[in-house]
Amino acid sequence: MTGSIQAALRVAGFACVTTGALLAAKALWGRPSPRNLEGWSLHCTRAGFLLLGGALVPWLWRPEPDRGLWPLDFQRQWGLLCWLIVFAVLHVHRVKGFKGRPALAAGIAGWALAAGAWLALR
């Protein structure tokens, strides 16, 4: 039961991050109103951070006694990786000089890294 909730949160979180990356791509290359789209992209990424953080809770809340506290399976490690990537992307948006286009590009690069890790390392 806990595993399925965890998986659902992970999928929902990654869906939010994907939406954020798509909006960032649209803001970077599309027309018009890139400024407004940047805000929505950040909003989706934040929602992804919250949901991916929620997916980490049961792993730390009820660790399996025989497997230790840290995640051993691919899904959990990938969830942790996504959460760290979103952590970095959210901080990029706060760095002076990186706001705007570089932050949007970082959001897309972060999404590509997470998706690439899923495809290549699964």
Next chain:
Amino acid sequence: MRAPETGPNPFHEHIPLQVLAMAGWAGLWMLFEALLSGHGLEGRRQLGPFLAVLAAAGAAAALAVPGWLFRLLTSVRFALAQGGVLIAAVLLSMAAERWNGPAPVQGPQVFRSLWFCSLLAVLAASTLAVAWKRRPYTPARLGFLLVHVAPSLVLLGLLCARWLIQAGFASLLLGCAWMFYLKPVLKRREARP
């Protein structure tokens, strides 16, 4: 000798240098871990010496270069560098596991290693320093405070008490919700005539 706090390109603004420094920090802990293993200390028995050396290193740095250390720990660029190094560590461990790389860099070993714990310790120190910097804690900053105290609670919980882990993650989620969603709603309501 005090490190320079200002300049055209100080260390706390230079992300590649910070990443290199973090890698060096992790490398030192790898050596320390190898040293402990050489003396027959394995697994949980390494935790005591690790915490003692970590506390001594932290205290020495805080006494020698307090201003420089505080500026570094509260720098957003340093948070970014830490995120990058942690991402690289997790990616490396996943790749090593997938392609049967050397055992010491495979998933479980990495997450239990002292060098990964040392990176998390820097992250915890950083988040606590940022929380301290943002005093006083008004209701608008409550989310920020919760989010930045939560990682330390989680890490402390991993060391001593399970309920601290739960409190840490509950704080993190509540803080995220407050920062990202509740705070803007409250601000909008306050702005209404």
